Amino acid sequence: MSSGWVPVELDLAGRLVVCVGAGRVAEGKLAQPLEAGAEVRVIAPQATPGLGEAADRRELTWHARPYAEGDLAEASLVIAGSDDPAVNERVAADAEALRVPCVRVDRDPAAEYPGSAAFPATLRRGPLVLTVGTGGAAPVLAGRLKRELAAQYPPEYGQLAELLAELRDAPEVQAALAPLGDDERRLRWRSVLDADTLQLIRDGELRAAREVAIRCLCSSSG
Ligand SMILES: C[C@@]1(CC(=O)O)C2=NC(=C\c3[nH]c(c(CCC(=O)O)c3CC(=O)O)Cc3[nH]c(c(CC(=O)O)c3CCC(=O)O)/C=C3\N/C(=C\2)[C@@H](CCC(=O)O)[C@]3(C)CC(=O)O)/[C@H]1CCC(=O)O
Numbered sequence: 001m002s003s004g005w006v007p008v009e010l011d012l013a014g015r016l017v018v019c020v021g022a023g024r025v026a027e028g029k030l031a032q033p034l035e036a037g038a039e040v041r042v043i044a045p046q047a048t049p050g051l052g053e054a055a056d057r058r059e060l061t062w063h064a065r066p067y068a069e070g071d072l073a074e075a076s077l078v079i080a081g082s083d084d085p086a087v088n089e090r091v092a093a094d095a096e097a098l099r100v101p102c103v104r105v106d107r108d109p110a111a112e113y114p115g116s117a118a119f120p121a122t123l124r125r126g127p128l129v130l131t132v133g134t135g136g137a138a139p140v141l142a143g144r145l146k147r148e149l150a151a152q153y154p155p156e157y158g159q160l161a162e163l164l165a166e167l168r169d170a171p172e173v174q175a176a177l178a179p180l181g182d183d184e185r186r187l188r189w190r191s192v193l194d195a196d197t198l199q200l201i202r203d204g205e206l207r208a209a210r211e212v213a214i215r216c217l218c219s220s221s222g
């Protein structure tokens with residue numbers, strides 16, 4: 001399963017995700033699409049209390065019946081998330097025919113359609129996203145590494161990413177960087193990371209962190 005896997009991030013806001021199956025595993029896989037503002041349609045005879053309540057709150061649509069032909073129409077992402085390998089095989093085959101990416105949550109060694117997408121273990125720090133994938137080879141290892149990354153990259157990294165995003169659009173920074181060549185511009189941005197911005201953020205000194213960053217970006221001494 002591993003060699004053909006290429007990481008790509010999907011913008012699912014406002015796009016349709018169809019999930020066949022509404023058990024514990026499906027609920028876990030749907031957390032990120034829901035958080036991202038996807039339109040989520042679930043098809044399953046039974047649902048977990050969490051997914052049932054989300055349907056009651058109209059955060060998703062639940063069709064309480066088995067999977068049927070046509071259910072994948074308009075989907076941008078399909079999750080074959082039932083506990084029945086024959087159903088998941090059919091869903092993955094139908095998604096393939098439609099050329100829609102499909103996350104298949106079970107492994108059937110004999111499967112002709114093992115699915116064409118997978119959720120990597122994902123750590124979010126504001127706009128910064130760290131993911132670990134193994135192309136399905138060892139998801140438990142992906143989860144372990146994610147927890148190690150969480151310890152290594154605490155929430156301040158999210159604030160640093162937000163600060164950099166804000167500075168990219170700041171008029172004074174744009175004015176200072178506009179006359180520079182690509183190499184010098186890159187050096188200035190890297191000098192922000194080499195300065196003590198992260199430590200200042202950690203100390204709650206956001207204003208000082210911004211000032212240090214501005215100095216790095218706007219002065220030739222870096
Ligand atoms: C990373 C993570 C993200 C997430 O879920 O968001 C994720 N699985 C996680 C955990 C996990 N999954 C399993 C165990 C038990 C140990 C074990 O069996 O190995 C554990 C460990 C645990 O629970 O701690 C069982 C399992 N998983 C899959 C199969 C079927 C198969 O073997 O292919 C089976 C056997 C089912 C069975 O026995 O019937 C398949 C997939 N699981 C994936 C993702 C995709 C590949 C990602 C990659 O490696 O690139 C893929 C292909 C499709 C998909 O589901 O997207 C999340 C860690 C999150 C975290 O810890 O933060």
Ligand SMILES: NC(=O)c1ccc[n+]([C@@H]2O[C@H](COP(=O)([O-])OP(=O)(O)OC[C@H]3O[C@@H](n4cnc5c(N)ncnc54)[C@H](O)[C@@H]3O)[C@@H](O)[C@H]2O)c1
Binds near residue numbers: 047067087
């Ligand atoms: N990918 C992963 O990370 C991972 C982790 C553990 C297990 N698994 C796999 O996930 C599968 C599902 O596990 P679970 O704990 O969520 O199971 P579960 O028993 O809690 O839920 C199964 C769901 O499938 C639905 N379903 C059954 N037949 C259906 C049909 N014909 N059409 C539509 N929906 C149908 C049920 O109504 C239910 O909602 C397991 O069989 C296992 O192989 C995957």
